Amino acid sequence: METSLRHQRNAEKLKRKMRIDKAFKYLFFLAALLSGSCILLIVLFILIKGIQPFLPGYRYGQMDLLQFLFGTMWRQDQAVYGVGYIVINTLISAFGALLLSFPISVLTALFIAKIAPRKLSAMLSTVVELLASIPSVVYGVFAAGMIVKLVKWLASLWGISTAGGSSLLAVILLLAIMIFPTITSMAVTAIQAVDHELELGSLALGATKTQTNFKVVLKSAKSGIFAGAILGLGRAFGEATAVSMVAGNKLFGPTFDLFDITRTLTSTMLAGLKETTGLDYDIRFSVGIVLMAVILVSNLILNAVKEKVGNHG
């Protein structure tokens, strides 16, 4: 029979099939290469641009690298560019936001994944997703209009006057809200992936639901929850627009006072970028290198911690 599958098979068709298979292999490789080279290009570009001010023969006058890295003042009017205190400010605001957001996120995730009735859980998941999709500039205006007022009021309770509420505390609160959906949704996924049998095993030993949730579910999900924290921290480090709207951009530091204004690496890069030229423009690329290094080192450290605490899972 002509229509039977046996007669349909022949060498010509097989050859074509293998050719298509091969072509697709190259297509996938090409796609991977393209996205991979984008990252490489960006890093290279920033590196080359950012390193310029520290090379001899730089056309606006060579900068001192050590003064740049460890300096505690940033004044473009005097051409003093010290990024040291800004790094500390950035670390304080990012980790402060994480400290505030992490427990709330994990408890919310536990509620969504394990405790809430199905309908409420679906509703809350949607809310978290919506929070994640709000553009950062919208968070920024919210912070500039609301959080800043809250901080100002809080400060006035202690009789402290602030720069209209722009402060380290405002940055921390804003970032905490912004990274909340990131950590929560990662934690929900991690908690949902915990083997149900482990929960049953715990309940069968006479543990209460709460004991089971904290001692078994969270413990089993900790690796994924930690990954969420790292992702959230990355967002806190990298957020520029919204942070710039409430940071206040202090000229020296570091800032340890919650009600004082602060300056982060991102707000430094962004502030006045379009109105400047020369060294003041180029130096922002150097700040970019520092930011990438800070994020890289923080991630490496946190990953090492994660390996250490997650070794039973």
Next chain:
Amino acid sequence: MENCFEIENLNLYYGEKQALKNLNLSIRKNCVTALIGPSGCGKSTFLRCLNRMNDLIEGCRIEGKIMIQGVDIYDPKTNVVDLRTKVGMVFQRPNPFPMSIFENVAYGPRCQGIKDRRILKEIVENSLKQAALYEEVHDRLHESAMGLSGGQQQRLCIARAIAMEPEVILMDEPTSALDPIATSKIEELIEELKKSYSIIIVTHSMQQASRVSDDTAFFLLGEIVEMDTTRMIFNQPKDKRTEDYITGRFG
């Protein structure tokens, strides 16, 4: 001989579907009772009634009485958390917690509020010894339980259950995920454990039921067709369906 469970007119429904039909039986203390029957006959469902694990399933409804030490476990006054400390359970697939061996066994006592390190250590060692695992793991109690073999993990789960000093241990096909050597170790252990505990075991293996149990109940379509001593069930079954099943004609 004393009974550990008395079950009267037990009916169980999943939504509209009736999964257990009017069960009446007694389970003897310090004996091994095997529950056998083809897949979907309700034997595991019945087992999970005994420590109220079915409470966790939505749409599951139970009628009738299950008495332990003169108290109905489905009485509104019965505390389910307390019940589960009296009725331990070992699952089909070994499910150790992702913690150290020590912490796995200490988990139950800790949940009861025992904090004294010395007491916990004693409980852990005794439980592991009773579960015939101590010799194999005594030098790595603080290493992860996930590094143990499947058979060791299952014995750890038994140790975990023993640590609560329950009256009864329920076992839901405890060896179905294990190789023959690990299986025979668990079977030897069951023989040893029945001196101190009543054991109810669901099994798919006729040989296992005949090897380890004193009594056997044969389930079919949510009913108990026949329950008797294991010797009677396997040598002189009264019901034709029991005979057909144990001789391998269906199932």
